[in-house]
Amino acid sequence: MADSKENDLTPITVITGFLGAGKTTLVNYILKEQNQWKICVLENEFGEVAIDDGLVAESLDAPEDLITMDNGCVCCSVRGDLVRTLGQLATRRKDFDAILLETTGLADPAPIVYTVQTNPKMSDNYRIDSIVCLAIWIWSLRGKGKLEARLRTINKFATVIETEKSRAPLDRILGLNSFNMESILTYDPNFFDDEDEKKIHNLEERAADLYRTKGLLSFHGQGDTKFVFQGVHEQINFGPAQKPWKEGEVRENKFVFIGKNLDRAELTKSLMECLYKEGKK
Known part of the structure; x- marks a missing residue:
């Protein structure tokens, strides 16, 4: 659990992975399955797979690309500088409990982590909760084993969760405070x-x-x-x-x-x- 100071910071879960790995599918799943938190979703861009239409309550033409959802969450397209976007959202932090930041398929999450941790305007309002990286394989026992072995060579300390259609147990990807x-x-x-x-x-x-x-x-x-x-x-x-x-x-x-x-x-x-x-x- 976060300590008292960290409790005042909005946690950011960074969702990354290659193109087509299921990032937006995971975001949609989280928005549908949980009702404990009001979540702000940040997307680097709205891709071919969009946030589920059934969750959207207002038009994409809303000011500043903010979309209010039926479950109380909001979605924002990051079309410019991430620091600027998070800075604008800082005044609205009371409106949501956590942030899901979906990166583009080619984005390196390292600069995002560094920016949030070292930029005073960011670190006074936000903290990185965890990084969730999605990987996909064409199903076969051999392919699965090779993928798991490869993941272990990249980061043996990471938790590997096997899912179908990005349906991961939410308590294993949210609220982890893994960067404490x-x-x-x-x-x-x-x-x-x-x-x-x-x-x-x-x-x-x-x-x-x-x-x-x-x-x-x-x-x-x-x-x-x-x-x-x-x-x-x-x-x-x-x-x-x-x-x-x-x-x-x-x-x-x-x-x-x-x-x-x-x-x-x-x-x-x-x-x-x-x-x-x-x-x-």
Whole structure:
């Protein structure tokens, strides 16, 4: 669950995947199946498969491309800058509980995540809840197995959900708060050992291979302040966590790096060189 500050931020679920993978089908399914939240749908463009006509209560000619739906949700076409669109919607945040952002089939979600996390106007109003990536195969047991294996090589930490016609269990794709940096403590990716610290110079050198980085840090001389960092490729955001280290809590520095062609030994060596040692400056 999100903490008090995060509860004030509107969660954004990014829905991505290649052309024809079923993104809009999933959006339609979510809008039909759930009645707990009022959802704002952002589409980069209205494609060949549109939001279900049965949900639309007003014309596409509505001002600012906003469509009000019978179930209380709204739909907005992002025809320009995403920051501008989200900025305009910020004044209406009380009208909806969550945002579904459907990307184009060729869009990389990384810049979206980075923008929401690092742009003050965005991070003061929104947070990324999760990224849902749809993949499709022509049905066969062999094809299914190959796809699952391929997905695991891309991101072994991702949850893989098998669906028909994009009908996924909603509690497995909505309200996950999977980008909460402190949730890193709830699982062990077995990627690093106990003590890792501070920044590494080869982040920039390996930026293209680093899909996602995140971590929790304890700095010498900073008292009980807990620090978090998160990044997408070479774009890194760093600062104090919302909660300090608790009394008696073991102060472990933890990092997660998700990507390809990563050298664990090299990363570990670089991090350990940053580790504070008593008596050394």
